[in-house]
Amino acid sequence: MKKFVLKSILYLAIALFIANVLAYMGLRILGKSDFFKTTYLVHHFPEGQSFDLAVFGSSRSLAAIDTKIIGETTGGLAVNFSMDYTALPSSLLMLEHFYAQGYTSEWVVISLDLPDFEESKTVISENDHRFLPYISNNYIREYFVEYEEAMLKPIAISKYVPVVGFAYYNMELLAPAVQALLRPSYKYRFDELGNYQYPDYLAQQEMPEARYFKTRLSNPILKEIAELTNKNGSKLIVYIAPYLRDDISVESPLDFLVINHSRLINEPKYFSDYIHVVNSGKVLATEAFIEDLRKIDNQP
Amino acid sequence: MLFNSIEFAIFLPIVFILYWVSKNHHKLQLYIILFSSYIFYGWWDWRFLSLIIFSSLVDFLIGKKLGKTLDERKRRFLLGLSLFTNLGLLGFFKYYNFFAESFSEAFSFLGREISPDRLDIILPVGISFYTFQTLSYTFDIYKKKIDPAEDWLPFFGFVSFFPQLVAGPIERASHLLGQFQKPRVFEYSIAVSGLRLIVWGLFKKIVIADNAAVLVDEIFLDYTNQSSLSLIFGVVLFAFQIYGDFSGYSDIAIGLSRIFGFDLMLNFRFPYLAQNINDFWKRWHISLSSWFRDYVYIPLGGSRVSSWISLRNVMIVFLVSGFWHGANWTFIIWGLIHGLLYIPFFFRKSHQDLHEHSILKKLPQIFLTFSVVCLAWIFFRADNLSQAWNYIGHILSNEGTGNYIFGANKRIIIFGIVMMFIMMMMFVEAYYESKQKKEVLLPSWSLVLLVLVIFFFGGFKNHESFIYFQF
Numbered sequence: 001m002k003k004f005v006l007k008s009i010l011y012l013a014i015a016l017f018i019a020n021v022l023a024y025m026g027l028r029i030l031g032k033s034d035f036f037k038t039t040y041l042v043h044h045f046p047e048g049q050s051f052d053l054a055v056f057g058s059s060r061s062l063a064a065i066d067t068k069i070i071g072e073t074t075g076g077l078a079v080n081f082s083m084d085y086t087a088l089p090s091s092l093l094m095l096e097h098f099y100a101q102g103y104t105s106e107w108v109v110i111s112l113d114l115p116d117f118e119e120s121k122t123v124i125s126e127n128d129h130r131f132l133p134y135i136s137n138n139y140i141r142e143y144f145v146e147y148e149e150a151m152l153k154p155i156a157i158s159k160y161v162p163v164v165g166f167a168y169y170n171m172e173l174l175a176p177a178v179q180a181l182l183r184p185s186y187k188y189r190f191d192e193l194g195n196y197q198y199p200d201y202l203a204q205q206e207m208p209e210a211r212y213f214k215t216r217l218s219n220p221i222l223k224e225i226a227e228l229t230n231k232n233g234s235k236l237i238v239y240i241a242p243y244l245r246d247d248i249s250v251e252s253p254l255d256f257l258v259i260n261h262s263r264l265i266n267e268p269k270y271f272s273d274y275i276h277v278v279n280s281g282k283v284l285a286t287e288a289f290i291e292d293l294r295k296i297d298n299q300p
Numbered sequence: 301m302l303f304n305s306i307e308f309a310i311f312l313p314i315v316f317i318l319y320w321v322s323k324n325h326h327k328l329q330l331y332i333i334l335f336s337s338y339i340f341y342g343w344w345d346w347r348f349l350s351l352i353i354f355s356s357l358v359d360f361l362i363g364k365k366l367g368k369t370l371d372e373r374k375r376r377f378l379l380g381l382s383l384f385t386n387l388g389l390l391g392f393f394k395y396y397n398f399f400a401e402s403f404s405e406a407f408s409f410l411g412r413e414i415s416p417d418r419l420d421i422i423l424p425v426g427i428s429f430y431t432f433q434t435l436s437y438t439f440d441i442y443k444k445k446i447d448p449a450e451d452w453l454p455f456f457g458f459v460s461f462f463p464q465l466v467a468g469p470i471e472r473a474s475h476l477l478g479q480f481q482k483p484r485v486f487e488y489s490i491a492v493s494g495l496r497l498i499v500w501g502l503f504k505k506i507v508i509a510d511n512a513a514v515l516v517d518e519i520f521l522d523y524t525n526q527s528s529l530s531l532i533f534g535v536v537l538f539a540f541q542i543y544g545d546f547s548g549y550s551d552i553a554i555g556l557s558r559i560f561g562f563d564l565m566l567n568f569r570f571p572y573l574a575q576n577i578n579d580f581w582k583r584w585h586i587s588l589s590s591w592f593r594d595y596v597y598i599p600l601g602g603s604r605v606s607s608w609i610s611l612r613n614v615m616i617v618f619l620v621s622g623f624w625h626g627a628n629w630t631f632i633i634w635g636l637i638h639g640l641l642y643i644p645f646f647f648r649k650s651h652q653d654l655h656e657h658s659i660l661k662k663l664p665q666i667f668l669t670f671s672v673v674c675l676a677w678i679f680f681r682a683d684n685l686s687q688a689w690n691y692i693g694h695i696l697s698n699e700g701t702g703n704y705i706f707g708a709n710k711r712i713i714i715f716g717i718v719m720m721f722i723m724m725m726m727f728v729e730a731y732y733e734s735k736q737k738k739e740v741l742l743p744s745w746s747l748v749l750l751v752l753v754i755f756f757f758g759g760f761k762n763h764e765s766f767i768y769f770q771f
Contacts, residue, residue: 001320001486008495011744015751022756152306154760167755171511174756175713 016163023166026177027158031133033180034187037083037194038130041098044192048102052076053293055194056091056098057111057239059084063276064241064261064285065109067193073290076106080194085126088116088221089147093131095225096139099232107293108234110225111241113275114248117215124148128155129169135159197279204268208245216251217258226256237296242285244271259292261285301343303552304506311340312556319560326483330453333480333560337462341425348424351389356459358385359434360452366441367448375442382438390431393423398627426466428624432591434459437473439595446474454480463556467549469567469587476562484561492744494558499747500740501551503754508725509544510759511718512537515711519704520681523691528698531691533705533715535674538681540722543572546585551739569738570729572673575665577638578645580673588624592617611646615639630679630688637676659730717757 034040053076055065060082067078081094091110098105115121124147131140135158144156158165166173179186190196217238229236238256240248248262265271270281277285301308315336322328342349362382369375437455440446449455458477464470519526519534526534550567557564567587574580581589600613615636622635659666675692682688694700705715732740742750 001488001491004486004488004491004495007492007744011747012751015748015755018748019752019755022752163755167758168760170756170758171710171714171717171761175709 019163020161023162026166026173027133027162029177029181030173033184035176035180036130036188037081037190038094038097039133040187041081042101045103051079051103051105053078053107053109054098054105055080055082055109055111056094057082058086058113060113060241060275061111061239062196063198064282065289066195066282066286068195069283069286070290071193078193082111082194083127083130086128087125088112088120088219089143090125090128092221092225093140093143095228097131097134099228100137100139104232105234107237108229109237109239111239114213114246116219118218120219120221122147129165129172132158132165132169132173135165197282198272198276200278200280202272203278204244204271204273207268208274211246213246213248214251215248217256222256237293239289242277242281244268244274257296259289261288264288301340303549304502307343316559320486323486327453329484330457330480333457334453334460337457337460337465340462341460341465344425345422351424351427352430352460355386355389355431355434356456358382359438360449360455362438363441363448366438379438379442382435386431386435390427393427395627429468429470430459430465432470436591436595437477440473449477449481461562463553464564467546467553469550469553469565470591471564471587475565479562486561490558493741494555496742496747497551497555497558497739499750500742501548501555503750504544504551504725505548506754506758506760507721508718509541509548511714512541512544514714514759515705515718516541522702522704523694524700525702526694526700527703528695530700530703530705531695535678537718539670539674539677542677566738570733572670572726573659573666573729573733574669575662576645576669577641577672580669581638581642588621592621596620611643614642614646618642629685630682633685633688634676634679637679641672659734721753721757
């Protein structure tokens with residue numbers, strides 16, 4: 001029996017060792033590439049880069065704000081760091097990730113979606129595994145310790161055993177790692193200013209019945225974001241991107257500068273679904289955003 | 301507790317060490333097996349434990365009484381009592397709602413509305429497996445094939461043995477109970493073969509079944525919009541999902557048992573290399589098909605009666621086999637299809653030469669058999685009969701234009717990975733089939749490779765329970 005146990009342990013140890021080395025290499029390759037926005041943010045810009053405007057949020061702000069148009073109009077450097085399938089806690093993490101690189105931005109735009117106005121769920125978002133290459137950074141590990149639900153927190157423990165997180169998200173990480181090895185500068189569904197667009201042919205045909213929401217900006221994560229931007233000398237704007245059917249009115253938004261464009265566009269042809277604008281809608285949304293930004297900037 | 305869970309990864313080494321440390325204390329080993337099996341089973345829901353203990357107790361007592369009684373009437377009564385108790389429990393938990401709804405539908409068809417009195421019942425995991433196992437014990441004592449267990453402890457261990465408790469193989473007392481009654485010796489070569497089977501089973505479950513499940517579920521959910529090709533992919537992937545899932549579980553169960561010094565019967569022997577339906581049923585879920593052969597087909601007269609009655613018996617076995625899988629007409633039709641496909645082999649008494657070991661020469665037959673098995677899988681997988689018929693209709697009409705698999709990069713990657721490893725598995729199985737082996741016997745070095753494959757290609761995020769737990 002002793003021989004059996006020792007041999008089993010030996011084989012398992014060999015397998016685990018090789019698996020961890022491969023996983024570590026995979027994460028290193030991804031971490032050194034531009035493949036995900038999390039890795040692009042680290043590698044594409046020089047340390048200490050100063051931005052004029054940086055957008056953080058979900059797929060809604062990714063679809064609605066075109067930082068290329070903003071840059072061309074204002075003459076500054078604007079980048080969209082929004083990531084699809086994420087919620088407000090991920091936006092805060094991305095913002096921390098942004099400041100951790102020594103970057104600064106005059107304006108920080110935080111896009112807010114309906115589920116995150118008053119509180120956020122304590123769960124990780126669909127694409128949070130994209131932070132895995134930087135799990136050794138405390139702010140990232142702490143996030144996963146707090147938000148990962150399972151008994152075994154696969155991403156959190158990847159700091160010590162990289163194969164756990166890599167194996168758990170293998171379908172999301174393996175092919176990108178191979179791609180990143182072959183083309184380190186490849187960006188997955190965004191351009192050099194972080195933009196992605198939903199094509200016009202996805203446009204909706206019918207206008208749905210409107211829904212009305214009265215809400216407050218009471219989410220404690222917003223307060224954390226405000227403190228972080230304040231500490232790093234950025235001015236914070238809370239942005240509500242256009243909805244096709246949802247009319248959101250925000251009660252007493254005195255604590256924050258708010259651009260509420262939830263009812264900016266009322267035609268289905270500008271939307272790919274109820275929450276994302278298509279490319280032509282993006283132009284309208286961005287132009288309106290620039291106008292409101294100017295108004296805010298000109299306020300005494 | 302699932303074999304592919306963290307809890308089990310902690311549970312197994314503890315039980316293994318405790319068990320073999322007590323190798324000189326046979327009784328203590330049995331207590332360890334029994335209590336660890338109850339912990340394993342109670343992990344789902346501790347209330348289920350009362351059922352398995354009750355079932356074990358009833359059959360233990362009835363078995364003892366049967367062994368002592370010579371009066372045939374009393375013996376029949378005792379057998380009936382065991383059947384009534386076990387099938388009663390199974391019928392209540394598994395089939396009550398089905399019968400209630402079917403009666404209601406039958407009456408509404410005749411013009412009378414009767415609302416079905418559905419009960420909110422949780423199906424105890426593995427009830428069909430351990431019920432059949434305990435029933436075989438009583439049957440065998442009744443037929444005087446075995447002597448009743450004198451001691452309760454080995455018998456209770458036999459009924460609840462955790463490696464095969466929830467999804468088989470369905471063991472016979474004549475094969476397994478004796479192993480509980482005598483001391484077990486650790487044999488290195490057998491334990492190593494067990495470990496190899498465990499890794500192979502995990503590979504089939506985690507890499508093939510769990511990844512295929514992601515695609516299969518969505519294709520069956522949105523089958524009305526899918527193209528013929530997509531629907532065909534859906535059913536082929538399901539064929540390998542259920543095979544990877546169920547045979548993977550069986551391999552792990554057999555492997556675990558070997559590590560604990562037990563020998564379980566073979567449950568799958570490369571079924572997708574079968575050359576006809578008759579051959580398929582000698583390879584697929586062998587422990588269940590042989591159970592029905594021994595305890596249903598032969599008692600009904602088997603092949604010793606006229607051809608037509610024998611054929612009736614065959615059809616009864618296939619229908620009951622389908623119904624055993626679940627309280628749904630889809631399973632009954634699945635059994636019926638297999639029964640109908642079996643008829644030509646029933647009348648063609650001369651046996652085909654299935655000992656041709658060149659897989660290449662038999663590829664057309666293998667492909668044809670696989671195709672008809674896939675056709676029947678549509679019924680097995682569908683939620684109801686109309687969905688199954690519509691699924692087939694959409695394959696034939698090609699009305700849909702969607703292709704779920706090719707609609708996103710991630711799905712293409714999953715599909716590519718699943719197909720690559722299905723082919724690998726089939727090559728490995730074909731190799732061992734050609735060597736006339738009954739199981740895959742991988743070299744030790746390949747285990748490291750398989751573990752790496754499981755880590756990097758396994759469907760951990762889409763972690764699924766074993767399909768057969770619901771039966």
